[in-house]
Amino acid sequence: MINFNLSDSKNYKDVQNQLNGLIQKHLPAGSYTESVGHYIEGSLNFSLFVRSDADVLMSHGAADKNYHWKLKSDKTYYNHHTQRKHLLVPGQLLVDRIHKSDKLSAFTNQNVHSVGWPRLDMLLELQQQHNASKKITGKTKVLWAPTHDYNKKGSSQVVISSFPEFEPFFEQLAADYDVSVSLHPRNRKDKTPTYQKLIEADVVISDLGTMVWEAWALGKTLIFPDWILKERMLKHKKHSAEWRIFAEGFGLHATDIDHMKALIAEAPAMDERTKNFFEYYLDPQYLGSSGKRIADLLLALDGQQKN
Structure with missing residues (x-):
């Protein structure tokens, strides 16, 4: 049993x-x-x-x-x-x-x-359904999906999350993009797992949580706000797969908000090096x-x- x-x-x-x-x-x-x-x-x-x-x-x-x-x-x-x-x-x-x-x-x-x-069993099916019925709209949909800010490290209790520090930068994106936020359940009253915003997003901004791997698996353009997070990640999350993302430069890393806007506009496809790392981390045979x-x-x- x-x-x-x-x-x-x-x-x-x-x-x-x-x-x-x-x-x-x-x-x-x-x-x-x-x-x-x-x-x-x-x-x-x-x-x-x-x-x-x-x-x-x-x-x-x-x-x-x-x-x-x-x-x-x-x-x-x-x-x-x-x-x-x-x-x-x-x-x-x-x-x-x-x-x-x-x-x-x-x-x-x-x-x-x-x-x-296992959550990707559901998300991949929903993404396929969404893509089949997707309507072209004027603005790129940008989702900010940070991990929770309870993850504090060191004597100064540094937050290992883009929440809440990225918030004023995210507000700058609203003028040009269709923006939404999906906070971690620990940072909101509604604890229900969110996925519809992720499914609908064209671009995801995240840091070191589950959303990183789900966004990549769903083929989203994923951007990391390095100017907020990189130094903290390299110091406090050594040896983790997410530490390697920042240390070895896998994926798209923005050095400031203007660089992030340029990456959103370009929305480049995942490069082969990042794809190999992603598949090493998340087994493609079970997607x-x-x-x-x-x-x-x-x-x-x-x-x-x-x-």
Whole structure:
């Protein structure tokens, strides 16, 4: 039996339900249960949150953010204990990174699994429908989709997000573009996961969260506001995939608001180097079928546990 060990977080309730639902739709009736904050002995316990008790962990977000290296208050790693048996990650980059990490030595490439990102099962289908019925309008649609500003680092508690600092620059774009904002659930009262704005956008401005990888997967023009974020990323998010985006210059990076306007106007296609990095991070073989991949894997792991 597979047990989905749920978090009681209000901020992530809808995100959790959406992701789990995309997996559960591929599981046979009666093959799984749900509990809130309970590890059930004898079941294969699955969770989206690193602090939860679970045999199998997949992050609730598509981004790396060094999430699998989260530390407890005693400076030990949440993932480095005997209960955690398997980690599910978006692609080969994190399989390799975790396997090679001496800080997570319990994991080999046999128990870190590339599974893609299940939300894209839904988003890719919706994008296809939108493109088929899309009407040409006068203005480019620009979406600002920052991660939350609760991610603070260092003694000065520097915010690792373009929120809220990019806001006055974003207001400058409204004169020339059809602009909208999709804040992280932690920064808004409505916690429902947003996707319609992402589907409709031509250009996405983001920083280091899930929206980065989803925007790339959907073929959006994605721009990073380097003048706000680059220095902080390089200092505080070392070794993460998002750190590599800034350190190695993958994708489109604006040095100021005028440069960003020029990039929006040009809207260049993803270059081959960035495409290779993206596909190394987010496994292309599971784009649109990640939920089934995860469901099949959980069933297989549950079967192994019984034998």
